Amino acid sequence: xxxxxxxxxxxxxxxxxxxxxxxxxxxxxxxxxxxxxxxxxxxxxxxxxxxxxxxxxxxxxxxxxxxxxxxxxxxxxxxxxxxxxxxxxxxxxxxxxxxxxxxxxxxxxxxxxxxxxxxxxxxxxxxxxxxxxxxxxxxxxxxxxxxxxxxxxxxxxxxxxxxxxxxxxxxxxxxxxxxxxxxxxxxxxxxxxxxxxxxxxxxxxxxxxxxxxxxxxxxxxxxxxxxxxxxxxxxxxxxxxxxx
Ligand code: PEP
Numbered sequence: 001x002x003x004x005x006x007x008x009x010x011x012x013x014x015x016x017x018x019x020x021x022x023x024x025x026x027x028x029x030x031x032x033x034x035x036x037x038x039x040x041x042x043x044x045x046x047x048x049x050x051x052x053x054x055x056x057x058x059x060x061x062x063x064x065x066x067x068x069x070x071x072x073x074x075x076x077x078x079x080x081x082x083x084x085x086x087x088x089x090x091x092x093x094x095x096x097x098x099x100x101x102x103x104x105x106x107x108x109x110x111x112x113x114x115x116x117x118x119x120x121x122x123x124x125x126x127x128x129x130x131x132x133x134x135x136x137x138x139x140x141x142x143x144x145x146x147x148x149x150x151x152x153x154x155x156x157x158x159x160x161x162x163x164x165x166x167x168x169x170x171x172x173x174x175x176x177x178x179x180x181x182x183x184x185x186x187x188x189x190x191x192x193x194x195x196x197x198x199x200x201x202x203x204x205x206x207x208x209x210x211x212x213x214x215x216x217x218x219x220x221x222x223x224x225x226x227x228x229x230x231x232x233x234x235x236x237x238x239x240x241x242x243x244x
Contacts, residue, residue: 001198005036005217005224005244006158008124008203009231010064010092015042023050025234027057034058036224036244039090039124040231044078051087062090062124065098068111080112080119090122092226094150096164106149113152124158124226125150126205127185131165139163139177140184147188155196158203159185160226166206168228175219178204182221210239217244 011019023040030038041062042050050061067077083091093116094109113123127146129139143161151157161181166172173181182202189197204216205226216222224244230236 003199003201003223006039006201006203007036007224007237007241007244008039008062008090008092008158008160008226009041009237010095010205010226010228011040011042011232012064012097012228013043014232015046017046017049019046019232020049020053022232022234022237023053023059026238027054027059029234029238030058030241034241036241038241041090041092047083047088048086060089061087062092062121063088064092064095066091066093066112066116066119066121068108068115070115080115080121084119084121088121090124090158091116092124092126092160094146095126096128096162096167100164106146109150110152113150113157117152117154117156122156122158123152124160124203126160126162126226128162128164128167128206131163134163134165140181143181144184144188147185147192151189151192155189155193155200158201159189160203160205161185162205162226168207170207172207172212172216175215178216178222179219182219186221208240210236210243213240213243 039060063083066080093112098104116123127143129142133142189200201223203226204222208225
């Protein structure tokens with residue numbers, strides 16, 4: 001099955017209005033599109049400007065979270081409908097930092113994914129084991145349980161496998177471990193959605209850099225990457241996009 005690779009940048013709580021300069025550099029280099037899909041997910045207040053600046057550039061703009069409700073008394077939260085209305089095309093959900101910092105569990109991630117799909121956004125659902133879970137041999141069971149609880153009822157999602165211990169640490173699993181996990185995730189999404197599961201893009205995330213991206217993206221069932229730190233600098237991000 002041919003899947004268009006996706007390279008998604010998660011800016012986390014980084015960036016100020018003048019960070020648009022990095023986006024403009026990316027837009028200039030990619031010149032309206034290329035061999036893979038590219039997504040940049042800045043903090044909420046930058047989304048509308050980034051959408052405006054990236055029209056016809058081939059770069060999609062996404063968010064890093066949304067609420068599960070359509071609207072209402074949820075101070076500080078942002079609805080999927082508003083994200084879609086200002087032009088976002090995707091939303092990262094269930095990132096390990098949100099699971100850890102905000103106590104987000106699988107059922108909540110699933111509810112957010114359903115809301116995102118209803119609003120026309122592509123959910124990028126993150127799963128991944130901690131170092132302790134890997135050391136105790138529970139990595140696969142952990143990830144499969146997260147998937148089971150977090151995936152929405154329909155298949156229009158992207159899944160990002162991000163071992164928690166590899167995020168921002170410079171440490172990356174062995175290629176064979178990434179391959180085994182992505183194979184297990186592929187089986188799980190095909191089990192869940194049937195043939196539609198074969199079209200789901202599975203991203204690897206965790207310390208992907210220009211120097212290791214090509215090798216990681218060559219692994220079977222790795223359909224691109226979710227990139228944190230290296231997505232903040234256009235040169236690094238573009239090198240990773242080129243590797244996809
Ligand atoms: C992330 O947090 O999604 C991530 C992959 O971060 P980094 O690339 O910095 O490890």
